[in-house]
Amino acid sequence: MTKLTRRGLLAASAAASAATAAPAAALGWPGKKAPPPAQAPWTPDATTVASMIRNREISPVEAVEAAIRRTEALQPVLNFMVNSDFDRALDAAKKGGQTGPFAGVPFLVKDLADYAGTPTRNGSAGSYGAPPAATSDVWVDAALKAGFIVIGKSASPEFGYLPTTEPLAYGPTRNPWNTGRSTGGSSGGAATAVSAGVVSIAHASDGGGSIRIPASCCGLFGFKPSRGRLAGNTDMRVTALSVNHVDSRSVRDSAAMFAATERTDAQAPYPAVGFVERPTRKKLRIGVLSISGNGREPDAEVRAGLDNAVKLLRAMGHRVSETKWPIDSARFGQDFLTLWSAGAAMDIAAMSKALGRAPDSSMAEPFSLGMAELIAKAPEGAVDAAIGRLAEASVAYDGWFSKFDVIVSPVLTKPPVPLGFVSGDVPFAELSQRLTDYVGYTPLHNVAGAPAMSVPLHWTADGLPVGVHFAARAGNDRMLFELAYALEQAQPWAGRKPGVSA
Numbered sequence: 001m002t003k004l005t006r007r008g009l010l011a012a013s014a015a016a017s018a019a020t021a022a023p024a025a026a027l028g029w030p031g032k033k034a035p036p037p038a039q040a041p042w043t044p045d046a047t048t049v050a051s052m053i054r055n056r057e058i059s060p061v062e063a064v065e066a067a068i069r070r071t072e073a074l075q076p077v078l079n080f081m082v083n084s085d086f087d088r089a090l091d092a093a094k095k096g097g098q099t100g101p102f103a104g105v106p107f108l109v110k111d112l113a114d115y116a117g118t119p120t121r122n123g124s125a126g127s128y129g130a131p132p133a134a135t136s137d138v139w140v141d142a143a144l145k146a147g148f149i150v151i152g153k154s155a156s157p158e159f160g161y162l163p164t165t166e167p168l169a170y171g172p173t174r175n176p177w178n179t180g181r182s183t184g185g186s187s188g189g190a191a192t193a194v195s196a197g198v199v200s201i202a203h204a205s206d207g208g209g210s211i212r213i214p215a216s217c218c219g220l221f222g223f224k225p226s227r228g229r230l231a232g233n234t235d236m237r238v239t240a241l242s243v244n245h246v247d248s249r250s251v252r253d254s255a256a257m258f259a260a261t262e263r264t265d266a267q268a269p270y271p272a273v274g275f276v277e278r279p280t281r282k283k284l285r286i287g288v289l290s291i292s293g294n295g296r297e298p299d300a301e302v303r304a305g306l307d308n309a310v311k312l313l314r315a316m317g318h319r320v321s322e323t324k325w326p327i328d329s330a331r332f333g334q335d336f337l338t339l340w341s342a343g344a345a346m347d348i349a350a351m352s353k354a355l356g357r358a359p360d361s362s363m364a365e366p367f368s369l370g371m372a373e374l375i376a377k378a379p380e381g382a383v384d385a386a387i388g389r390l391a392e393a394s395v396a397y398d399g400w401f402s403k404f405d406v407i408v409s410p411v412l413t414k415p416p417v418p419l420g421f422v423s424g425d426v427p428f429a430e431l432s433q434r435l436t437d438y439v440g441y442t443p444l445h446n447v448a449g450a451p452a453m454s455v456p457l458h459w460t461a462d463g464l465p466v467g468v469h470f471a472a473r474a475g476n477d478r479m480l481f482e483l484a485y486a487l488e489q490a491q492p493w494a495g496r497k498p499g500v501s502a
Contacts (some may be wrong), residue, residue: 007225027056033412041494043252043502044103046200046257050147052180053104060093060104060149066294067106068153069216070198070502074418077500078174079185080192082111083118083153092149095467097134101256103147108202109141110190111153113137113244123167123186126351126363136474138232139244139261143203146260154202155189158424160242161340163213163412163439165189166423168365174419176498181416184217186210191218195451197502201253207242209411209442216411216467219496221484223254226468226474227449228269230261235490238391239339240444250494251484252277270415270475279489280482286313287323291408292440298413302466305458306410308407309468312457312490313408323407326400327393327444333436335386335393336443337374342383344371346411364367370428386483397448402475406483409441411454451477453485457494 044052052058068086075081083312085419088104098104111117112122121127136144145152154167155173165188166172175181175187176196187204190212194202199478204211206224214317215222222332228236245263248254264459288310291297298306313320348368362371375383399406420426422434443453451474453468474481488494 004491016421018031019312022227039492039495041249042497043184043197043249044200045076045494046253047104047141047250049200050102054103059444060088060096060098063104064089064093064106064149064151067199073149074196074198074500074502077247078176078192078196079171080155080189080196080198081152082121082123082155082170082189085118085150085152089151096145096150100145101260105148105201106151106199107143107148107264108152108154108190108193108199109140109143109150110187110203110205111156112186112205113203114142115150115153118153121153121262123156123160123169124250126170126355126359126362128169133381134239138171139230140203142231142261146257148441151319154187154193156186156235158368159186159344160186160205160207160210161202161344161368161371162186162422162424164417164419164422164450165192165434166419167215172419172423174500175416176500177219179500180206180418180420181464182419184214187214187218187247189213191220191222193419194247194249195219195498196500201246201248202249203244205242205244206446208336208438208446210246211247212411212442212452212467212469214437215247215454215456216466216469217416218247219459219465219493219498220249221228221251221254221456221488222247222454222467223453223480223484224257224445225258226270226451226477229263229273229477230258230431231263233263234267236449238447238449239387243416251481251488255481256479272479273478276478276481276485278482279486282482284318284405284479284483285403286318286320287404287407288438289322289323289325289441291324291405292410292413293325293329293444294411294435294436294440295330296437296440298410299415301415301460302410305466305468306408309408309457312487316486316490323400323404325441326396329359329440331389331442332393333440333494335389336447337432338378338383338386338392341371341374345375348372365424367424367426367428367431397444397450398473405472405476406480407471409469409471411441411467413438415464415466445471448474450474451480453480453484455487456496457487457491459496
């Protein structure tokens with residue numbers, strides 16, 4: 001136990017530097033080299049922890065025990081976990097035998113995914129008493145094969161609907177940069193745990209911004225892969241919005257996890273990317289999008305972050321020019337809400353079947369019930385019509401990239417909002433308007449199945465992180481990873497530490 005504290009956490013900078021020069025066999029891909037960190041991190045990233053375990057500086061047991069101690073210290077303050085699995089994690093660490101690039105590294109699975117042996121509660125009171133899952137989701141199995149040891153399930157909003165993690169059933173997850181602010185959602189529990197240093201990397205998923213929004217709010221790197229890229233993601237229809245990946249502290253962690261879980265089967269829609277290990281040298285055509293989907297200018301601090309990113313991109317030699325949405329973004333927002341609400345209606349119907357009665361607000365949140373009601377009152381054919389227009393929006397998105405390689409924009413119109421501002425108990429009409437104003441940049445990429453990322457390039461005057469959003473054409477994941485490495489080197493973030501941390 002003391003060995004990890006002395007040689008691990010206190011020597012994090014030295015360990016990170018050592019990992020820099022290590023051959024890429026340390027990451028599980030012979031011949032590749034881990035990219036150097038742009039600055040000494042305040043706590044090790046997952047690549048460093050895995051290297052320390054591999055080099056026997058620490059053991060998997062010590063790594064898991066330390067993560068458990070950090071959880072026990074910070075869970076009462078930040079409320080990022082809904083279910084612990086400490087005993088099984090310790091047993092797995094003692095048993096050993098983990099293989100893969102992250103062998104022995106502690107990990108959290110988001111509570112919208114099944115992990116065998118633990119219940120999946122979906123952030124909902126309607127899932128109280130749910131039995132443990134009998135099997136794990138395909139992506140979760142792939143994460144286990146990458147060597148991770150799961151210590152528990154991270155918090156999410158009810159069914160992942162909201163861009164904040166404040167489930168009424170389990171209480172709000174708090175932002176370690178300011179505990180009165182939102183963590184974003186729906187992967188807010190994961191982002192909080194990584195940002196506060198409880199774990200180095202954690203599972204996240206994204207159906208409308210849910211990897212990128214928490215990364216922006218918590219000062220992390222959040223990469224949303226192309227549809228069909230990673231394990232278990234085989235539905236290529238425009239309605240298949242959600243993808244799995246991670247929120248991480250470093251680009252290399254995210255790139256390594258991408259490679260470890262990438263599909264290489266005969267039906268994979270794209271050639272494999274593998275482990276992206278270095279920055280781009282190509283000068284890109286970058287379009288700047290400042291106006292949100294509902295035509296709103298971002299707040300001053302968000303605009304400052306975008307403007308500074310544009311200056312940085314120009315200084316790096318990229319060709320940067322203004323652009324506009326390639327779609328009727330107001331119409332798109334209405335259609336996306338219709339599709340989102342259709343999913344809510346199915347979730348509420350499943351809950352009704354399980355309960356034997358229609359759920360009320362004691363079992364499901366008002367916003368979830370409001371979305372289901374919206375579909376119940378919609379005219380016949382409304383959902384199919386919305387899906388048709390979303391498919392057209394996907395085609396228009398693809399056409400955007402005849403002129404650009406990358407689009408840069410804000411992630412959100414505001415810095416992290418106060419807790420309660422977009423929580424599920426705000427009256428439906430008011431909350432819908434707030435969501436339209438707040439979240440207007442990220443959903444199109446889910447419809448288009450395109451890669452996108454939040455990069456932590458800005459902090460407000462009062463210390464809140466604000467991510468900058470970068471997106472590319474579907475399948476161009478490598479381009480974004482290479483750009484992310486270049487940005488990480490040009491404007492490093494690894495040394496920044498939140499006020500509440502391990």
